[in-house]
Each structure stands twice: as structure tokens, then as C-alpha cells.
Amino acid sequence: MAQKPSIPKGTRDFSPAEVARRNYITGIIKKHFERFGFQPIETPSFENFDTLMGKYGDEGDRLIFKILNSGDFISKVDDITYSSKKSSSILPKISDRALRYDLTVPFARYVVMHQNEIDFPFKRYQIQPVWRADRPQKGRFREFYQCDADAVGANSLLQEVEFIQLYDAVFTELGLSGVTIKLNHRKILSGMAEIIGARHLLVDFTVALDKLDKIGEQGVIQEMKDKGISENAIKKAAPLFSLSGTNAEKLNVLDSFLEGSEIGIEGALELSKIINMLEKLELQSTKLTMDVTLARGLNYYTGAIFEVAAPEGIAMGSIGGGGRYDDLTGIFGLKDVSGVGISFGLDRIYLVLEELGLFPESLDQSIDVLFVNFGEEEALAALTLVSRLRTAGIKADLYPTNAKTQKQFKYANNRKVPFVSLLGAEELKAKTFAVKNMSSGEQISYSWDDLDEFIKTL
Amino acid sequence: MAQKPSIPKGTRDFSPAEVARRNYITGIIKKHFERFGFQPIETPSFENFDTLMGKYGDEGDRLIFKILNSGDFISKVDDITYSSKKSSSILPKISDRALRYDLTVPFARYVVMHQNEIDFPFKRYQIQPVWRADRPQKGRFREFYQCDADAVGANSLLQEVEFIQLYDAVFTELGLSGVTIKLNHRKILSGMAEIIGARHLLVDFTVALDKLDKIGEQGVIQEMKDKGISENAIKKAAPLFSLSGTNAEKLNVLDSFLEGSEIGIEGALELSKIINMLEKLELQSTKLTMDVTLARGLNYYTGAIFEVAAPEGIAMGSIGGGGRYDDLTGIFGLKDVSGVGISFGLDRIYLVLEELGLFPESLDQSIDVLFVNFGEEEALAALTLVSRLRTAGIKADLYPTNAKTQKQFKYANNRKVPFVSLLGAEELKAKTFAVKNMSSGEQISYSWDDLDEFIKTL
Numbered sequence: 001m002a003q004k005p006s007i008p009k010g011t012r013d014f015s016p017a018e019v020a021r022r023n024y025i026t027g028i029i030k031k032h033f034e035r036f037g038f039q040p041i042e043t044p045s046f047e048n049f050d051t052l053m054g055k056y057g058d059e060g061d062r063l064i065f066k067i068l069n070s071g072d073f074i075s076k077v078d079d080i081t082y083s084s085k086k087s088s089s090i091l092p093k094i095s096d097r098a099l100r101y102d103l104t105v106p107f108a109r110y111v112v113m114h115q116n117e118i119d120f121p122f123k124r125y126q127i128q129p130v131w132r133a134d135r136p137q138k139g140r141f142r143e144f145y146q147c148d149a150d151a152v153g154a155n156s157l158l159q160e161v162e163f164i165q166l167y168d169a170v171f172t173e174l175g176l177s178g179v180t181i182k183l184n185h186r187k188i189l190s191g192m193a194e195i196i197g198a199r200h201l202l203v204d205f206t207v208a209l210d211k212l213d214k215i216g217e218q219g220v221i222q223e224m225k226d227k228g229i230s231e232n233a234i235k236k237a238a239p240l241f242s243l244s245g246t247n248a249e250k251l252n253v254l255d256s257f258l259e260g261s262e263i264g265i266e267g268a269l270e271l272s273k274i275i276n277m278l279e280k281l282e283l284q285s286t287k288l289t290m291d292v293t294l295a296r297g298l299n300y301y302t303g304a305i306f307e308v309a310a311p312e313g314i315a316m317g318s319i320g321g322g323g324r325y326d327d328l329t330g331i332f333g334l335k336d337v338s339g340v341g342i343s344f345g346l347d348r349i350y351l352v353l354e355e356l357g358l359f360p361e362s363l364d365q366s367i368d369v370l371f372v373n374f375g376e377e378e379a380l381a382a383l384t385l386v387s388r389l390r391t392a393g394i395k396a397d398l399y400p401t402n403a404k405t406q407k408q409f410k411y412a413n414n415r416k417v418p419f420v421s422l423l424g425a426e427e428l429k430a431k432t433f434a435v436k437n438m439s440s441g442e443q444i445s446y447s448w449d450d451l452d453e454f455i456k457t458l
Numbered sequence: 459m460a461q462k463p464s465i466p467k468g469t470r471d472f473s474p475a476e477v478a479r480r481n482y483i484t485g486i487i488k489k490h491f492e493r494f495g496f497q498p499i500e501t502p503s504f505e506n507f508d509t510l511m512g513k514y515g516d517e518g519d520r521l522i523f524k525i526l527n528s529g530d531f532i533s534k535v536d537d538i539t540y541s542s543k544k545s546s547s548i549l550p551k552i553s554d555r556a557l558r559y560d561l562t563v564p565f566a567r568y569v570v571m572h573q574n575e576i577d578f579p580f581k582r583y584q585i586q587p588v589w590r591a592d593r594p595q596k597g598r599f600r601e602f603y604q605c606d607a608d609a610v611g612a613n614s615l616l617q618e619v620e621f622i623q624l625y626d627a628v629f630t631e632l633g634l635s636g637v638t639i640k641l642n643h644r645k646i647l648s649g650m651a652e653i654i655g656a657r658h659l660l661v662d663f664t665v666a667l668d669k670l671d672k673i674g675e676q677g678v679i680q681e682m683k684d685k686g687i688s689e690n691a692i693k694k695a696a697p698l699f700s701l702s703g704t705n706a707e708k709l710n711v712l713d714s715f716l717e718g719s720e721i722g723i724e725g726a727l728e729l730s731k732i733i734n735m736l737e738k739l740e741l742q743s744t745k746l747t748m749d750v751t752l753a754r755g756l757n758y759y760t761g762a763i764f765e766v767a768a769p770e771g772i773a774m775g776s777i778g779g780g781g782r783y784d785d786l787t788g789i790f791g792l793k794d795v796s797g798v799g800i801s802f803g804l805d806r807i808y809l810v811l812e813e814l815g816l817f818p819e820s821l822d823q824s825i826d827v828l829f830v831n832f833g834e835e836e837a838l839a840a841l842t843l844v845s846r847l848r849t850a851g852i853k854a855d856l857y858p859t860n861a862k863t864q865k866q867f868k869y870a871n872n873r874k875v876p877f878v879s880l881l882g883a884e885e886l887k888a889k890t891f892a893v894k895n896m897s898s899g900e901q902i903s904y905s906w907d908d909l910d911e912f913i914k915t916l
Binding site: 004005006007012013014020032034035037039042043044045046062064065067068070074082085087091093096097108113114119121123124129131132133151154155161162165169321366367368380383384387390395396397398400401411 | 478502
């Protein structure tokens with residue numbers, strides 16, 4: 001019996017229309033990465049088990065897809081381990097490799113391994129799939145692409161400025177107006193914790209603060225209480241919950257609030273420098289807004305942090321994010337590699353563009369000109385013209401068989417072909433071909449020698 | 459202790475220069491795929507275990523990378539199986555998924571699953587990595603890209619013609635002159651076996667014949683003898699070992715040799731039609747040559763078969779190949795899906811282009827203009843110009859820190875930047891910038907307002 005085929009949970013097939021749309025997005029991202037001086041690298045889909053394990057916390061370790069060793073893998077398990085019948089003990093004996101979980105750890109590994117070939121400062125981008133054994137749900141997949149850019153090996157606020165310009169350039173070209181880039185600074189968060197006297201509760205404080213949009217001020221206060229943050233501290237922090245106005249106004253409130261915290265003031269000063277530079281340089285379509293509730297989960301950020309919000313009215317989480325970090329490669333023994341990195345959320349950007357109807361119609365057009373096939377001799381003449389069209393850079397095709405004309409036209413319609421060309425017995429004799437404009441219905445005849453004239457109309 | 463990082467055997471990191479070169483090749487292949495009316499699809503990196511297993515023979519099954527189930531995988535193994543401690547029995551209990559081994563089986567699966575959305579005839583291309591647990595050696599990797607194009611759901615020799623034109627278009631644009639496309643037909647091979655009376659030994663016969671280049675006529679004869687092919691049969695086949703001349707001359711010899719074998723004559727007739735059409739259409743730079751020793755390993759080919767040989771003098775196996783098949787999707791329960799498919803050998807094409815120095819120099823140039831950083835104020839002015847250059851489509855960058863000028867110039871040299879721009883205190887005052895042509899040493903000064911003039915020179 002033949003198998004009824006399916007694909008694994010959480011994975012996707014991409015149809016031609018979907019690939020075209022995804023490539024449209026990544027093409028624009030790549031183009032701007034390169035204009036900004038970033039260079040592409042690629043790393044293997046699987047890494048050594050030890051390269052990945054222990055880098056993403058216990059939950060991460062669990063979600064990493066492990067690859068089974070080849071051959072008689074079980075024979076490598078010693079009897080004592082085998083008799084335990086414990087997955088966690090047997091795992092490292094039967095799996096030496098695991099699928100990439102993100103692009104950051106492989107990048108760190110790359111920088112350490114290739115440090116002598118790299119010209120620092122190193123601006124790299126990487127667009128590759130990653131895999132996570134997460135429970136699949138709407139918008140969450142077990143295989144998905146990450147689009148990352150990082151600049152490492154230099155320490156300058158110009159880098160933050162550039163990354164925000166990069167976001168602006170990409171979303172502007174995608175036609176996505178109303179995008180907001182939220183900006184905060186880890187040192188501001190630390191300063192805030194210091195001021196409210198809950199320094200040791202910084203993580204709890206920022207995690208609670210991050211939920212302001214979701215659970216409201218009262219919810220955040222309750223969560224802070226539950227986490228053991230004092231009422232007094234919460235009272236001190238209260239003004240932060242309703243900061244508003246321009247970035248300059250927010251920074252003013254912050255400056256006076258943070259007075260007394262050296263680290264907090266340092267963070268506020270950096271942000272104000274970044275914001276001032278960007279005011280001079282001007283963004284094209286995105287809005288930059290300071291957001292002290294922005295915390296971002298990853299603990300390795302140490303400076304400015306960014307998050308990109310879809311245009312208002314679109315129910316979608318962040319469509320990008322990033323920040324500055326002090327130590328990319330310490331885990332692999334190379335110290336003092338600091339940098340800034342951002343990523344684009346490809347799947348979410350896709351959904352936003354789809355919802356707003358922002359994909360160009362031309363993406364659906366995979367053939368510019370289709371020749372109808374009227375039989376062997378006619379087809380050969382048509383193929384001569386098709387070849388010339390292709391050489392001229394036109395996407396041209398000839399229907400492969402002499403099927404009923406109606407069927408061939410139906411195919412042309414389904415493929416959204418704008419021009420269908422007819423070269424039948426009469427045209428063969430007269431050395432001409434007719435071109436039908438499929439939207440207007442208009443039909444024009446050309447001699448074979450005048451193919452270039454037709455090309456000009458495309 | 460920090461880990462000293464490495465990557466798994468048989469996998470590769472690709473540096474920016476390597477990615478640029480690989481993208482150059484795949485970019486040209488993609489462009490021509492699309493001009494020829496092919497559409498891209500993408501399938502998941504891993505498939506269900508049962509989708510892949512049993513499709514590539516025992517050796518294939520062994521070489522497929524299996525993914526370990528998540529969580530407490532061992533608990534799903536029943537006690538009897540567990541106590542056997544046999545890898546082959548335990549394997550299917552702890553692995554539900556496996557990494558893609560080629561692009562053909564996933565494509566067949568895709569066609570069956572999406573048959574109602576696909577407009578047949580379906581011309582798809584797919585450029586994605588595949589994984590094989592093969593012993594790594596020079597030019598053989600455990601992760602590598604396949605570049606496949608197939609046209610399914612129609613039956614016409616025009617398709618063979620098109621695929622040969624496609625090879626010609628790609629290798630012509632890659633500047634690789636002297637490429638030979640070898641052509642044969644499975645039915646000719648069957649006919650030959652029939653004529654020599656060794657029909658049941660067809661596979662042995664073709665496998666031996668395929669080694670003509672490597673072990674010579676005597677070696678082939680010996681191998682045929684060893685395989686039990688009769689001396690009489692081998693004598694009959696002898697003229698085939700030294701066929702030469704034009705394709706038409708070869709076909710003449712073949713035609714008389716195959717007299718009496720219906721299937722053989724059918725194959726020869728098809729090839730002669732294909733060759734005749736291509737003579738009328740003309741190839742740009744590749745040479746098409748009939749080669750009766752061409753057999754190709756895959757048993758699923760049933761019609762014309764192709765193989766592309768690198769230019770003479772380059773020690774490299776085939777850099778592409780393909781053929782016509784009768785049954786793509788029968789394994790998944792969908793009958794009568796026939797088609798033609800070809801693939802490009804990316805890694806080998808890369809090596810050939812490298813050996814012949816055919817990669818364009820421009821690929822090494824990842825920044826067009828680099829501004830030297832002379833301090834905070836100057837840098838901000840420079841960044842304004844850099845932003846305008848980027849908006850104009852130029853790859854421009856500003857060195858991120860105010861490092862020693864010598865260091866910045868060294869960086870520019872390493873990155874092969876053709877134009878370095880200087881905007882120091884003087885230029886800031888005069889609202890100008892200087893541009894140094896790094897190959898000629900010439901230096902020109904522009905006012906900020908005349909940036910467009912500079913752009914025109916790029």
C-alpha cells in the first residue's frame with residue numbers, strides 16, 4: 001500500500017507564491033544589510049552537541065533537536081548507563097550533534113574559530129533556518145528562519161544609530177508605514193532598580209514592567225508585590241508607568257528620577273546621544289520612541305535595547321529586536337568581543353504585509369509571456385522566439401504539449417500570465433506571431449523579425 | 459574552562475567571500491530557472507521517518523540522519539525491544555523524523571500532498587541543503603546544497619530540449635566555455651542489452667559500460683565477463699566502445715546496430731529528434747554529444763539522460779545531470795506523474811570556477827565607499843553622507859570608532875574598498891569631503907552638495 005504522505009508537526013511546505021513573497025522580504029533585508037556594509041556568513045545546520053547544550057538554559061536544552069549517531073549507536077552505550085534506562089543519561093552517548101537553535105551561538109563559535117581571518121570590526125549578517133522542538137501553535141513553528149545582523153569588535157554609539165537607520169530603510173522599502181522602534185537601555189533598567197532599592201530584584205522588576213501593556217498598572221504593581229518588591233519601592237517607580245510626551249520629555253523625567261544612580265544616568269546619557277544623532281539624520285518612515293517598560297528577555301544585553309512594533313491596529317507582537325552586548329564569545333574562550341545585533345522577524349513581517357495587502361502584485365507573475373503549443377512544427381518555431389525572449393531577460397515559456405487551446409489558456413490564467421502568444425499554422429507560414437494582452441483582451445501581430453518591438457512593450 | 463569550539467566532521471562554515479561566490483552561482487542558476495518558467499518551492503529540512511526510509515536502498519537508509527525524539531524518548535521503547543539492545547529495533551521507536559537526503563523524494567511528497575493546488579504541467583525548482591552521513595572526503599560533505607529543476611505532468615521532447623538549453627544558458631553566463639553535455643537514452647541502453655542478448659544483465663552491462671573512461675575497453679570487457687555476460691554478446695557490443703564522429707554519425711551506427719530492438723530504436727529516434735531540434739535552436743557555448751556509455755546510476759530514469767562534464771583538462775566528475783522518468787510519485791500513491799529533471803552540482807561548479815579564475819573580481823568588494831572616522835562631530839557629518847549614499851544604492855560605511863587613521867586604512871585595504879573618503883576638521887568647516895581612489899592613489903574633493911557628482915563616478 002502506498003503511504004499517504006504528510007509532513008512533521010510544526011513544519012511547512014512553501015508554495016511558489018509563498019516562496020516569492022518570502023524572497024521579496026529577505027531580498028529587501030539583504031539588500032539593505034549589504035548597503036550598510038554587512039557581509040553574509042553561513043554556518044552548518046547542525047553543530048556539535050556540546051557547542052549548543054547549556055547555552056540556552058534548561059528549557060533551551062530540552063527544545064534543541066538532537067541528531068542520533070549513525071550506525072550501531074546503541075553499542076556505544078555502556079551497560080550501566082543502559083540498565084538505568086534514563087533518557088538523560090543515554091542521550092549524550094547516542095547523540096554527538098544537534099540542530100542549530102538560533103544564529104547567535106553559531107556566530108559566536110564562528111568568530112572564535114575564525115578570529116585570525118576576520119577583519120574587525122566585523123559586520124556580519126546571516127539568514128538561515130533554526131529548529132526548536134517547541135509545541136507548535138499559530139505563528140510558532142519548529143523550523144523557521146532567523147535574519148540577524150551583528151556588528152562586533154568595536155564600541156561606538158554610531159552602531160546603535162546605524163541599526164535604527166537600517167530598520168528604517170527596510171521597513172520604508174517594504175512600504176510598511178507606522179512602524180515604531182522602541183528604545184531602552186539596560187543601564188536605565190539597572191538604575192531604576194537601584195533607585196527603588198530593589199537592585200537584587202532587577203529581573204523580577206523588569207519582567208513585571210514588561211507586562212504593562214498586557215496586565216495594566218495594577219497588574220504590574222500586584223506582580224511586583226508578589227515578587228517581594230517593597231511598597232515603598234513600587235511607589236517610587238510609579239511615575240515610570242505613565243511616562244509620556246516626546247523622547248526629550250521622557251528623558252527629562254528619567255534624568256531627575258535617576259539622580260543618584262551612576263549607572264542609570266550613564267544609560268540615559270547614551271540614549272539621549274543616540275536619539276539626538278537620529279534627530280539630525282532623520283528617519284524616513286519609522287518612529288523612534290523611548291520606552292522604559294521595554295526589557296527584552298535575553299540576559300546577555302548590556303546596553304541599548306530595541307524592539308520593533310508593527311503599525312498600530314495590527315495585532316502582532318514585535319517584528320524585530322536587538323541590542324548591545326558586552327560579551328559574545330566568552331563561552332568559547334575569547335574575551336572582550338562586544339557588539340550590537342538586531343534581528344528581523346520574517347514570519348511576522350510576512351503576516352503583517354499580507355494583512356495590509358502590501359505584497360506587490362508582480363510577485364504573482366511567474367511567466368511574462370506564454371506561447372500556446374499548436375503542434376510540433378509550430379512549437380519549434382515558437383521555441384526559437386521563446387529562446388530569444390529568455391536571452392533578453394524575459395520569463396518566457398512554451399506550453400509543452402499540443403493540448404486543447406482552452407486548456408492552455410486556462411493554465412495561462414491560473415499562472416496569471418499577462419501575455420499569451422499564438423503561433424499557429426497561419427502564423428508559421430507568414431513568419432509572424434500574435435500576442436494577446438490577457439487583461440485588455442487586445443491582440444497584436446508581430447513578424448518574427450520584430451520581436452524586439454514586442455520586447456519593448458513589456 | 460571555556461570550550462575550544464569546532465564544527466562537526468563533513469560540515470563547513472562559509473566566510474563572506476565564500477558566500478558571495480556561492481550566491482553568485484546560485485543567483486545565475488535561479489535567474490535562468492525563472493526565465494525558463496520554473497517556480498521555486500521549499501520543503502522542510504526534516505521529513506517524517508517513513509517518508510524517507512526505504513526510498514534510497516539499504517545504503518541510503520543507513521546514510522540518512524535521524525532526529526532523536528524529544529523528551530523522555532527512552533520511555534517509549536517497550537521492554538522487549540529494549541532488552542534486545544539492537545540499534546535497528548530501537549531506532550524506529552526513538553526517531554520519528556529524519557533530515558532530507560535529497561530533493562526528489564520531498565518533491566514527490568509535495569506534488570502528492572498539493573496535487574489539487576498545483577497547475578500542471580508543473581515546473582519547479584528547489585535549492586536547499588541535504589544531509590548524508592557519508593564518510594567525508596575531498597569534495598564530499600555531510601551537508602551540501604542541491605539545485606534541482608523538474609518539469610512534471612507533461613510528456614514532450616520539448617522538455618528535454620529546454621533543459622539542455624537551460625544548462626547552456628547557465629554555463630554560458632558563468633563564463634565556463636568548453637562544457638560538454640552528454641546525452642543518452644535509457645531505451646537505447648535497453649535496446650543494446652536486448653541486441654546482445656543480455657537483457658537480464660542490463661544493469662551489469664550499463665554499469666560496466668559506464669566505466670569505459672576509467673578502466674578502458676579491456677577492463678570493461680573483463681568486468682562484463684566477470685558478471686557473466688557471454689563472449690558472443692560482448693563481441694556484438696564491441697563497436698559501441700569506439701563510436702565517434704558527429705552525433706548524426708553516431709546515431710547512424712546505432713540505428714543499424716539496434717535494428718530488431720523496438721525499444722532501442724524508439725530511444726534512438728527520440729534522441730535524434732532532440733538533437734535535431736537543438737541544432738536548429740543553436741546552443742551558445744556548450745557542446746552536445748551523444749554518449750552511449752552514459753548510464754547514470756539512478757534506476758528511476760526511463761528516457762533521455764544527461765550528464766554535464768566540466769571543460770577538458772579540469773579533473774572533476776560531472777557538474778550536473780538528470781533525465782526523464784515515468785513515475786515520480788507512485789511511492790506516495792499518485793500514478794502517472796512523469797517528467798524530466800536536472801540538477802546542478804554547486805560545490806563542483808564552485809571548484810571549477812575557482813580553478814579557472816572565473817569569479818568576477820567585484821564579488822570581493824563588499825564596501826564601495828568607506829569614510830574614515832575622525833571623531834564625534836566629523837563622524838556625524840560623514841554618517842549623513844553615508845546615509846545618502848546608501849539611499850542611492852551604494853554600499854557605504856563609516857568606520858565606527860575614531861581609531862588611528864593607519865588602522866582604518868588597513869581595514870579598508872583588507873576589505874578591498876575601492877574608495878576611501880576623508881572628512882576631517884577642515885572638511886567639516888568647509889562642508890566638503892575628499893575621496894581617495896585606492897588603486898590609483900588619486901584624491902578628489904567634493905562639496906557636500908555635490909555628492910551626486912561623486913555618485914556618478916561610481
